[in-house]
Amino acid sequence: MTKAPDTLASYLRDRRLRLDPAAFGFSGSRRRTPGLRREEVAQRANISPTWYTWLEQGRGGAPSADVLNRIATGLMLTEPERQHLFMLGLGHPPEARYRPVEGISPRLQRLLDAMETTPAIVRTATWDVVAWNCAACVVMTDYATLPPSERNILKLVFCNPRVRAAQQDFDGIARFVVAAFRADAARAGASVEITDLVSDLCAISPDFARLWNDNDVSLYGEGTKRLNHAVLGAIELEYSGFSVDGRPDLGLVVYNPVRHEDAERIRALVRERQRVALEQAAAS
Structure with a gap:
């Protein structure tokens, strides 16, 4: 039939x-x-x-x-x-409806953890980091040491002196992240949810206020991130942004080291961090 x-x-x-x-x-x-x-x-x-x-x-x-x-x-x-x-x-999808994110699936976390030399994070449409791997902690920010309210990429870039100083091209990075953040929030229907965050950042950071008022919009896509790392020195990472299937409110960002020697040094930092964590767990 x-x-x-x-x-x-x-x-x-x-x-x-x-x-x-x-x-x-x-x-x-x-x-x-x-x-x-x-x-x-x-x-x-x-x-x-x-x-x-x-x-x-x-x-x-x-x-x-x-x-x-x-x-x-x-x-x-x-x-x-x-x-x-x-x-x-x-004939078209429904208008986006923003939903607060409570976490990610264990399967997605295992995917992050499998990338030993590749920093990777999962962020919401409001750019709160809700998941990360060990490589992201040793290369970018140790998110586990921050309260959830401070695990926001914009807060880190504009309000954290260490993160700001690590950017080789702060002006370019700042303009890009504000424009991409605006597009992500609007696409996910989170325009209302970001009101307080934007107001707080405008009051704290004149740089953010200036860039926000420019009304630029950009897609995250792919690019290159250059950092001045406290241990690794100057490091170059190629990044790519991906949507999480079935979760339009989440974005996966993967940072791949350009140079093989940098990847090996990241591996060493990750394994040292894991060794210390095991020793602390055994002693407790």
């Missing part, structure tokens, strides 16, 4: 029929078909039963984004399913 075309009407019906009425407090008796009834979905979505019925019948024209969001809630759709619903109903 040929599968029906993946239209909005067929998708809504398929999702509705997969739901268990008892799980939503509806009686399961006297039902001819599995799943919720159309009027029950409409009730959960707080929309007209007639309007919802028309949508499942392919009538009534294109629904609004608000209606699709209500239906997504009523049908208990996952985020990928909600995005697919918008593609079918409106």
